[in-house]
Amino acid sequence: MDLRKTWTSFFAKFVQGTTWQRVIFAVVYFLLFTFLISSSLFVSKLNVKVGEPSPEFIPAPWDKDFEDIEKYHKDQEAAAKTVQPVYNPDEDYASSLARDLSKAFLAVQDAVNSSQDNRLAKLKQTPPFGLLTDGDLAALVRISVEDLNIAEQKASSIIIGRARNLDSGARTEADVPSLKGKMTQDIDQSDLSGAIKKFLDTFVDSKVSRPTLVLDEQATEKLRNQARSEIKLEVHRYKTKQKIVGIGDIVDESTYSVLMAYGLIDNRAPWRSTAGIALVVLGGMSAIAVYVLQYKRATLEFKKMILIGLTIALVLITGKGIIALNLGGAEYNALAGMLIPVAWATMAVAILVDVEAALLVSVVLAVFVALLTDPTLTMAVGTQVGLVALFGGLVGVHSVSNLSQRSDLARAGLYISAVNVLTVSGVALMSGMRLTVWAVGILLAIVNGLASSALTVGTLHWFESGFNITSAVRLLELSNPNRPLLKRLLMEAPGTYHHSILVGNLAESAAEVVNADATLVRVGAMYHDIGKLKRPYFFIENQFAQDNPHAKIAPTLSALIITSHVKDGLELGKENKLPAPIMDIIAQHHGDSLVSFFYHKAKEENEDIPEEAFQYDGPRPQSKEAALVCLADSVEAAVRSMKQPTPGRIEGLVRKIIKDKLNDGQLDQCDLTFQDLDKIAMAFVRVLTGIFHSRVEYPDLPARGGAQNEEAKDENSKDTKGLERKESEVQGSFPDRAERTE
16 A cells, blocks of 8 residues: 555656656657557568579468559550550641642642733742742643642642641651652652642642641540550469478569568668658657647646557557458458557547547547558558548547547447448548458448447546546546435435535536536535535534534634535545545635634624634635636525525625625636626526526415314414424524525
8 A cells, every 4th residue: 555655646746747757758759659650660571682592481471462563563554555646637737738738829820820921930939939940930830720720639639638647647757758758759659740740849848847747645645544454453362371482492573572562571771761750750749749838738737748648659559469460361451450449549638638639639640550551651551541540530539529428438439430431431432442342341440439439438447547637437427426425415414415416506507608617517516515524513504403503612613613624525535536626626615715704703702813713724716617616605505595586686696796706816816707707697697596486375275174184284383483483593693694605
């Protein structure tokens, strides 16, 4: 027991976190994460080379369907290269040639029809006639118009036809001379006149200057893709301990690829990939650290940062074991990573630390899990597993963000499973996954969600105990009326129990409007007065038709008894291992306020008596939750003492009590604003008017049973009046019923 106390004390001091301790933990987690993710890169490798004999017998370590991806891609590209490019005629250039040819023949016709002496000189102004001799031009103008029209048709068929022909047209600059030669050859072999042939040869030589065909890239790529799709992926099946290569066998490229697929050899330096993984890990940890420092510095304690790192480490360790599972084939083994329960960590962080921090952890952990599955980023499996981890983790956070009962954790597992199924189905459709593989993926997705929920439930208690963190689940357990303290309170101090329930209802309704922890407020209110169990009948709510014991003792002793219920409550809470937030509410629900009734009573006897003897020990409320219980405690007691609690009177009294607490400085150390106090007052009034609503006075019923009933009625009336007189005497001891909780 002593050893346990020593360790608990050491841990409590350690998790406060000095700067050096924070640095040490950050470095340890950085090294641990990097090691877990990159450790598969450092598996013992074989020293074998392509084209050389194997130094040892190498069997298959497990069943594996080996897909020769590298050969598959090579064959695809080879098939694509065999596809002939698709060319189309360059219609713009062909039309330009046709226009130039038509323009040339039109110039010849004009010269034929002209009788002017300078018609040859004028003809030379039109290309390509400037390159012909006067004799050639004179021969041209002697041709009839009808013969020129026939010659133009034949020339267009030869020149434009050749230019547009997919076989003879020029595809590149290098093909242009060949095209010109074919055009000239066709012209020379035609039955055209010599003058026309010379003119057309000159036209081809001067006008045909660039390729006449253009590449149709879209059609060509379509044919290449079709050729690639016709290549089949070769799958080689290896059984456990089946020979891959024997001693002295020459290692060919195919065998080398099999060894690489098993991870037995790697021609890349692992340190380079490890350095990349280290940078990614550093980036993820930095993102979480910057977020905490920027937005959560005041709320996230060092121990909670340790818890975040621990949950990430546990998921990665679990993931290392999961991805080593053999599911019966390469396609199935690739799906093993979808079993990694990322949502386990994100739900634990959301419940125990912070919902917003859990969202960031979801993203970072999804990246880590993707790298864990595929540390070299050479396969699509890492991306697929990362997607499942990301969406499952985010849904897990959302599912427990408003945890109100333990069954919410079970439902969270179903939600995660449903989203995992959708994500796996999307991945299957995008990647063309086979139906049987798809079905296995869906099964793993469902198991992932349920396992995440089960792991969260199973580890939540240990996380809470180890890090002294109170979760919503723990608070819900404490609110069970069958808990020992609450059961004692109900049996030994029923008035206090009822008062605590009402205070809880008031404080919870106020917590909801000022963004405080409503569950903590309600449970804290249920336990805030447990110290009254030590002397229940010294508190007026438990004095049922009994004498008031304060009438027989000095005011100073009465004040000591009243104020000691806080200290007694802390002792009971410690004995029953109540969590720290509940203990804080017990200690702070009266702050250092004054027990005014007994103080004024004592002053009647001794004017110089100090106030300190009649004050609670404090401290004043340090949180919204403690302040809400403090206000609700005073308000419930005061309103209960009102003789005619109308809505207007209730609101006036509520606002007066809140103002008095504010003026007394009891709310100085919590972060409630004036706007919050107004919302709190309205919430209190809304609940109290519902409790203390007016009722119809029932008339007396006529007597039945004759004189005997009349006699009984008179007797009951006497008893009732006596009880009322007794109660008024007890209550008369206190001028203000609000003091009854002190």
